[in-house]
Amino acid sequence: MTTPPLRPRRRRSLLRVAAAALLSAAPLLVPVPAQAAPREAPVLGRATADRFVRDHLARTGVPGATVTVTRGDRVVLAAGYGHTAAGESMAARTPVPVASLSKAMTALAVTTLAEEGRVDLDAPVRDQLPEFAPDDARAARITPRQLLDQTSGMADSTHPDLALPQPSTLKAAVAALHGTRLATDPGTAWHYHNTNYAVAARLVETATGTPYAEHLRRSLFAPLGMTGTGTVDTTADMPDGARGYVRAYGRTIERAHPRLFTAGGFGVVSTADDLGKWLIAQHTEGTSATGRRAAPAEAVRLTRTPPP
Template sequence: MRKIAATAGLAGVLLLATGTAAVDAATRAATTGGRTGPTAESVDRYVRDYIRRTDLPGAVVTVVKGDKVVYAAGHGHTAGGEAITADTPMPLASLSKSFTALAVLRLADEGRIDLDAPVGRYLPEFTMADPRAEKITVRQLLQQTSGMSDRTFPELTLPAPDDLKDAVAMLRTAPLAAAPGTRMIYHNPNYAVAARLAEVVSGTPFAEFMAATVFTPLGMTSTRTVDTTEELPGAGAGYIRAYGQVIERAHPKWFVNGSYGVVSTAHDLARWLITQNGHGGALPRELVRATQTPSGVGGSTYGMGWSAERTAGGAPMLRHTGWLLTHNSAQTLLPGGEWGIAVVTNTGMISGDDALIISDGLVDMIEGRPDANAAPFTTSADPWLAGLSLLNLGLGLTGVLRSRRWAARRAQRRTWRMIARLVPYALPVAFYLGLAELAGVLLNRVGTLDQLTYVWLALYVWAATGALAAVAVVAARLVHAVRLRRRAVGNVPVSETRRSASTA
C-alpha cells in the first residue's frame, strides 16, 4: 500500500509469509496440534489458579483467536483497593511502542512523512551532541537502530520532563553510542522523539493524534496516552514482590509518552489484538504487518514495537513486553493460529514478571503443553537472599565484637600492614555502590539504587547488609587500633593491653 508496502522489503514479506496472515490451514493445525485451543473456562481456571498460587494482587487478561474474543477479564484489585474488571484502565508500559509506531506509519501512508528521511527534516528541534545524529531517520527511531542508548543518555537517572517537547530537548547534550542504522539498541527516547515528530507534523497534541489515528478507528474508547506516570491510574502505584510478600509501592515520576504511556483495558486490548491478527479492517493491513517486520539490522529481530521470536514448541511468535517499577505487561501473537494474548499485572519489574509468565502459560495451553506451575523466580530466590542477608549481619556483629582483640594482636605491626588487612572489606561496599551499574549491564538499562529497591528488593538488602557489615567491622577495628596506639604512646605497656583484650 503506497510507501509502506514498498519499504517493508522482500525479506519482510518472506518472513511474514511464514508468520502472519499468509498461513494456510495446515500451518494453523500444526500450531495447535490439531486442537481447538483453550476456552474461556480453561483460561479463567488457569489465571485464577496462578493468582491463588502466587498471591498476585491484580491483572487483566485478554485472549483472542482471529476476529473472536475468547477471554477478556480483570482479576484482583488495584493498589487503591478497587476491583479490577475488564473495563479497568491499566498502564501498558512498553507495549505502547507498537501503538506509537502504527500512528507514525499512518503519517507515512498518507505521504506526510518519508520513513527514510532524516528526522530533522520534520523535527528541526531534534539535535544531539553528535554530528551523526543528523542522519537518524524516522524508520531508525521506530526500529531502535538510531544509535541512541541508555549508556550515553541514562534517562531514568535524570529529572523527568513534563512533555514531549522537553523530552526531545533533553537529548541536545547526549552523544550516540553507535552510528545510525548499524545496531539495534533498545532506548525509550527513540519513541519519545517519534511521538514528538507525529505531534509536530500532524499539528495536534500527540494524545489527540493517537486517539484520531489508532484508538478511535479501532473502537478503543477507553484507551489513552499520557505524558508522565503521575497521570497514570493511581499515579502508577502498584506492588513489588519481596520475601514471599507483595508490598504496595508508589511510582516515582517518569516521563512515559510515546514509549510507554498508553493506558488501556482488557476489552480494548481485544480490539487491538484482533487488528494485529489482520482482522477488523479499521487500519490498512500493510501498516500492521510493517510494524511486525524485523529490521534485520545486525541480525535484529525487532520490528517497530514487536519482536519476532519462537514459542517453546518452535512456532513463530511476535511479542513485546513492558515494565514499570510497579506494573508489567506482555502482548503475544501466534500468527500460525491467529491467537493473540495480552496480560497486564500490577507487580513490578523483575520482582514480579507475572505478565510474561501468564502469557507463556497460555501459549503452553494453546500448544498443548501441561501447566508448568511457573512463578516469578524471586519467590524462590528471595529466601536464600534473606538467609545470606542475616548471615551478613551476623558476621558483621561478630567482627565488631572481636575488633578489640583484632586490634590488640596488631598493635605493634606497621600501619600499612594493618590497613592492608582491611582492604578486602572494601569489596562488599564497592559491590553495593556498583549494584545499579551491574544491574544496568544485565538489564541493558541504566538506573539508580533507589529504583533497584523496586526491581529486586531482596537483592538490594543483601548487598546493603554486606556493605553495612563491612563498614561496621572496619570502623570498629580502626577505632580500637587508634586507641591502643595512643595508649602505647602514653607509655601504657602493650603487653598489658593485650592481656586486657584477651580477657575481654
C-alpha cells in the same frame, strides 16, 4: 517470561503471548493463531483460559491482573482478577497502564503517517524534526525507521533518560537530547531506549499539527472502538497516581511509582476489553471488529517487520 526452546515444527501451534506488568496489574494479551490448531491441541475456550489465569495468579501471588485472549477476529476472554493497590476489584473495564506495549501504538501511528506520505521513514529525522539535535554529527543520519527499530544509536549509556530530570512534554523530551552523544553509529546496533519513541511521538505531533495523545485518540483508538484507552505524559497522570506493588523478600509490597515521563514509550492506559479490540486489529491488519479501517494494512505489517 521465559520459555524453553521450541521445536520449529511446533512453533505455529503455540499461543503467541505478549505480557507487560506495571503498577497494580499485569495486562496479558494472548492472540491465538487463526489457522486450524493441530489435532493434538484442544481449541482454547473461555473456561480453559480462565482456569489457566486463576491457577497462575494463585501460584505466583500476583495481587491483580487484567487478561485478554483473542482467537482470530473474536475475543475468547476479557476479564479482571484480584484487586488494584487501592483495593478495588479488577474487571474487564479497569484502566491499567500497559507499559511498553504503548510502543506498538506509537509505531503504528508513525507507519500510518508514512503510508499517507506525511512521514518519510528513511529520510533523516532532523530534516522532518529540526529540533532533534543531539550533539553528535552522526545524529543527522538517524531515520524514523531506526527510531522504531531501536537502532538509532541512542542508548541509556549516553542518555540515561529515566535517571535525568523528567520533562513534561514531548518537545522538552526532544530538547533534552541537546548535548548528548550517540553510543553507536545509526543502524549498526540495537539499544532499547525509551527516548527513541519519545522522538517518534514528537514526530507525530509535528507531522499532524495535533498533540500526540489527541492524534492517537482520533486516528487509532476511536476507529477501533477503544473508548477506555488513552495516553498520559507522566506516571503521576495514571490511575490511582501510579500506586502499585513491588515484589521483595517473597512478598508484594505496596508503593507509589516515581514520577517518570511516559509519552510515546510507555504512557498508554487501557482495559482488557479495549486490548481485545487492538488484538483483533492486528489479526485483520488494521480493521476493527465492526469493519472500520483504522490503519492501512501495510502500516500494520511494517510494525511487525524486523530490521535487516
